[in-house]
Amino acid sequence: MEYGYEGATIRKIADEVGVSSTALYMHFRDKNEILVEICSDTVSRMIASNEALLAQDMDPVLRVRQMLEGYVHFGFDHSNAYRLVFCPVSVEPHSDGRAELTALGVSCFELFSTAVAAISFAGRLKTNDVAAAAQVLWMAPHGLISLMITRPSFSWCDRDKLVALMLDGVFDGLVI
Numbered sequence: 001m002e003y004g005y006e007g008a009t010i011r012k013i014a015d016e017v018g019v020s021s022t023a024l025y026m027h028f029r030d031k032n033e034i035l036v037e038i039c040s041d042t043v044s045r046m047i048a049s050n051e052a053l054l055a056q057d058m059d060p061v062l063r064v065r066q067m068l069e070g071y072v073h074f075g076f077d078h079s080n081a082y083r084l085v086f087c088p089v090s091v092e093p094h095s096d097g098r099a100e101l102t103a104l105g106v107s108c109f110e111l112f113s114t115a116v117a118a119i120s121f122a123g124r125l126k127t128n129d130v131a132a133a134a135q136v137l138w139m140a141p142h143g144l145i146s147l148m149i150t151r152p153s154f155s156w157c158d159r160d161k162l163v164a165l166m167l168d169g170v171f172d173g174l175v176i
Contacts, residue, residue, distance in 0.1 A: 003080070008035060035084065036097035042081045043104045046074045050111050060118035061175050065167060067115055068141050071108075072163050075145035087146055112138060124176045133174050140170045 003012060010031055014021045028034045049070055053063050075082040085101050116134040119125045127133050144166050148156060156162065 010034075032097045036100050039081045039084050039101060040104060042074075042078050043085055043108065046070060047104075047107055047111060050108070050115075054111065054115060060115065060122050061124060061171065064112070064115045064119060064137065065171065067112055068137065068167060069163070071112075071138075072141050072145060075141070075149065076159070079145075079149040082145065082149065086142060087150075109134070109138060119175060126174050126176060136174065137170055140166055 003009075008031060010021045010024055013031070013034055014024050017024075024034065028037070050067050053066055053070075056063070075086075085105050113131070113134040116125070116137060117130050120128075120130045120133070125133055141163070144162060147154075148159065148162075
């Protein structure tokens with residue numbers, strides 16, 4: 001994931017894991033399949049973290065905020081995996097891989113939507129439209145992550161400050 005979709009080659013991947021290129025082809029059809037597997041593993045860990053948060057008895061607003069903070073950290077810590085799962089790329093993985101990556105993104109969002117519904121159930125959401133609130137809460141950090149990882153040369157303010165301000169803004173707008 002270090003090199004992104006376009007920069008990853010079978011040789012680089014093989015060198016990284018300490019096997020020959022031929023050995024990789026014994027387990028994977030092509031580069032696409034390898035990158036989908038890496039993304040699946042990475043995103044699955046984020047999903048597991050969110051499932052653990054959902055299982056905790058805690059304030060639903062705090063839970064959603066922690067989920068979004070985790071999502072932001074995931075985006076910055078795994079920017080190439082983030083791009084493959086949540087952003088369009090110029091060279092798409094084969095259709096089987098694209099479907100798997102799309103399903104991962106949908107799973108993340110559905111889990112997140114469940115957490116936002118708990119805010120509504122607690123009577124703390126400023127709108128009756130839980131789906132729209134969940135989408136807005138998801139879109140705000142996505143925009144921040146996407147812009148910062150695709151435009152690294154822009155003169156951004158301190159990242160932590162931007163994340164906190166963005167989260168404060170969307171929560172102030174949507175949560176009582």
